[in-house]
Amino acid sequence: MNYLRRRLSDSNFMANLPNGYMTDLQRPQPPPPPPSATSPSPGTGGFFSSLSNAVKQTTAAAAATFSEQVGGVSGSATSSGRSKVLLVVDEPGTDWAKYFKGKKLHGELDIKVEQAEFCDLNLVAHANGNFSVDMEVMRNGIKVVRTLKPDFVLIRQHAYSMARGGDHRGIVIGLQYAGVPSVNTLHSVYNFCDKPWVFAQMVRLHRKLGPEEFPLIDQTFYPNHKEMVSWTGMWKAEDLSDYVQRLAHSECSGPFNNEKGK
DSSP: OHHHHHHHHOHHHHHTSOTTSSHHHHSOOOOOOOOOOOOOOTTHHHHHHHHHHHHHHHHHHHHHHHHHHHHTSOOOTTOOTTEEEEEEEOOTTSOTTTTSTTOEETTTEEEEEEEEOGGGEEEEEOTTSOEEEEEEEEETTEEEEEEEOOSEEEEOSOSBOSSTTOBOHHHHHHHHHHTOOBSSOHHHHHHTTOHHHHHHHHHHHHHHHOTTTSOOOOOEEESSSTTTTTOOSSSOOSOOHHHHHTSSSOEEEOOOOOOTTO
């Protein structure tokens, strides 16, 4: 038996066999199948693995979008080849420069922070993409104007209020006109300038999800002041007509809770 095993395993012996003789022995053995990848178990390990992959993909997509907005912007007159200018629109109570100190874009570009309020900004934007932003700053107790060209902006201040000089929607429109990338989208900033418009979006969610999942306060919308002046409720005043006529274009009212002693 040992002799037969050696003979049958000899390649010369198998090559000299006539055609059709002991074909099973002459047929080459098929290569072993590659080891199949072990599929994740349907337990918690597979779930957390899928969740981790989803988080990584989402983070990568967000980073790619941010890189496309910021990294694709060509250098301006106020930004060098090794830095990008970030214009932060916010009140002076928060020093945003310290939050970006030492931070880099793509691991190599420094972030130069310029901070101002809406009331200290002015800009001119052209259809060909050129624009410039004027910023009033205090130097030695004197207000001077600086001109800069930010690579992207971060808006942390409301762009519209009913106070005198509180309408800064023109700056938001100018930034959009100039195509300046924004960390928080200019669309959302502009939409939140009109509270009834935002509340209308919330009403849509309220109707879709139901009052239990998305509760809202009771509110009434008026397209103009003429229909509102005959209503008395939330505002306790002798004459509402002077107030509502000063509003821009629309009004909203809600129930008045008159709690004595508070």
